[in-house]
Amino acid sequence: MGKKGGNKTGSKAATAPAETASETELSPQKKFDLLKNNEKLLKVTSVDFRQVVESHVLTDKLIQKSISIESEIDPGFPKRDENSIQELTKWMVKFGAKIDGVEIKEMEDFGYGICASRDFSEGEFIISVPRKLMMTTESAMKSELDYHIRNDPMLAHMPNVILALFVLLEKFKGDSSFWAPYLNCLPPSYLTVMYYSTAELDALKGSPIYEPSLKQCQNIARQYVYLRNLFHKHTDAGSLILKKYFTYEQYRWAVSTVMTRQNFIPASSPDDPMILALIPWWDMG
Incomplete structure (x- = not known):
């Protein structure tokens, strides 16, 4: 459903670690507009999948509106060179x-x-590559995400989402993150279906990947709304870092990073199953 890298026209490519990103906060009116738009987005992406095919045009319009509103606070993406x-x-x-x-x-x-x-x-x-250089679900559990991993039922059963949020958590720390040299070398955008336009998705009609692609876009949009609401309801360390810059575009990018780069490695404990990992340098291949 996606390749490791790609530069689609219009993607932000400027490196913007948290400490240098715009300090602009959405106005009360725009916060309200985003809240109402995301309520509609959550509703339209929570329908029975048989209705998803009919509603994906509306879903895309709502996503684009969220992106537009959030553009004022979105910190951008790495520009690797x-x-x-x-x-x-x-x-x-x-x-x-x-x-x-x-x-x-x-x-x-x-x-x-x-x-x-x-x-x-x-x-x-x-x-x-030593394990300590890898970004894993184990290292996420030792980070500021610990509270939500322990208490949120969705995260407890979705290691790929945990890893995506860990990527964002460390990205938003900027150069103070141990993994900053790795994060600064990731692509600014991807060729996953979450980046497809409505026309590009429609071009998949008749193929075996059409419905799975729509479902994936639906799931990511629904997760974005759920997680944004989650972080804005809490004051734990992880939420305080994530809520400021958590946008649809940032989440789409992080999910795509994990989708196109994840590896399974043995857990530290022999009693545990395999865990998800991002392996710096190695995943450039």
């Missing part, structure tokens, strides 16, 4: 990663990816 790639590699090596004979390069028509800088023999070592 050669310098940010170099900083990522330095950070990786500093904290124990081993990288041999490969490099991250920008390739025409394909974006950034891992390229060999020499010939390899079969079975030869290429790269190892």
Whole structure:
């Protein structure tokens, strides 16, 4: 349902960590307008799926209105370049990663990816990434998200959402985040279905991915409204960080990041199942 990277026209590409992002707050009227619009969005995305096909045009209009209102507070997205790639590699090596004979390069028509800088023999070592550099659901549970992970029934059963929120939590911390060098190298947008226009979704009619694509867009929009309401109702540490910049565009980006980059790795405890992880550098391939 999506590729690792892509630059769709109109996406924000400026790096804007939390401490340098606009301090603008929505006016009372715009807060009210956003609340009412999101109430409609929640209603239209909570219908029986048989009605989703008929209502996806309205869903998209409501999403676009939320995006428009939230544009005043949206902090933007990373703008990765050669310098940010170099900083990522330095950070990786500093904290124990081993990288041999490969490099991250920008390739025409394909974006950034891992390229060999020499010939390899079969079975030869290429790269190892220490667990402490990975963003995992385990590390999320040790973060400011802990309160919601323990108390919210949806998050308790959706590790992919936990990881997406962890990405946003650390992104909104800006350069103070341990994972800032990694987050600054992520694409500013993706080619997942959440970025498709109504016309692009309609072009999928008749294909086996049409209905799953609509359902996915419906689910992400509904989750966005639910989570935004959740953070604005609480004053725990995680909510205080997330509520200020949590927008539809930010959530769509974080979900797409996880969708296109997630890996399963063994949990720290042998009694636990596999866990979701984002593996810096490795997931550039």
